[in-house]
Amino acid sequence: MKQLNSRRAFLRGRPLRAEKAYIRPPGAEGADFLELCTQCDECTTACPENIIAFDDNGWPVVRLETAPCTFCGACAHACPTGALDPDRMADWPWRADVAASCLSLNGVSCRVCQDTCDHSAIRFRLQPGGRAEPALDRDICTGCGACASACPAGSISFSRHIPEATL
Ligand code: SF4
Ligand code: SF4
Ligand code: SF4
DSSP, X not given: OHHHHHHHHHHHTSXXXXXXXXXXXXXXXXXXHHHHOOOOSHHHHHOTTOOEEEOTTSOEEEOTTTSOOOXXXXXXXHOSSSSSOGGGGGGOOEEEEEOTTOTGGGTOOOOHHHHHOTTOOEEEEEOGXXXXXXXXXXXXXXXXXXXXXXXXXXXXXEEESSOGGGO
């Protein structure tokens, strides 16, 4: 416990930007997640997709590169402390981004992300020279991660769609 408390004290003193890099499970937005989470492991155990792991400091993170989140809510319902709240799941702020390493952007035919997206959030625009550029509509994207887990190049990451301060 002593080690846990010292880690918390250390992290509380870190700039807010450091926390923003982590994709916390659905229901974490709008709460003081690091204050409320006791690292009890209930959310990781509850996730039927097995996509919740721990960051280097022991707090849960969703690894969308391994499998999509179905937004089933099992993690938030299992949380005993309010760090995750089922009523806040709609505030999921993450949306997909395509990186420059994308195969299609580099002249290799690939449409895996488009084929995987149930929401048709990814379309391709033909460019001169035969390249096809993926265009991702962040207003349609749900941040589910289906594209990220399927991408053969690991070219899809996630960033905030909604500034944290407005949640
Ligand atoms: S909402 Fe469901 S699939 Fe998504 S991280 Fe939580 S338990 Fe896993
Ligand atoms: S699946 Fe990955 S590599 Fe293929 S087009 Fe989409 S982002 Fe590019
Ligand atoms: S995160 Fe989900 S909704 Fe968004 S582009 Fe990828 S597959 Fe489509």
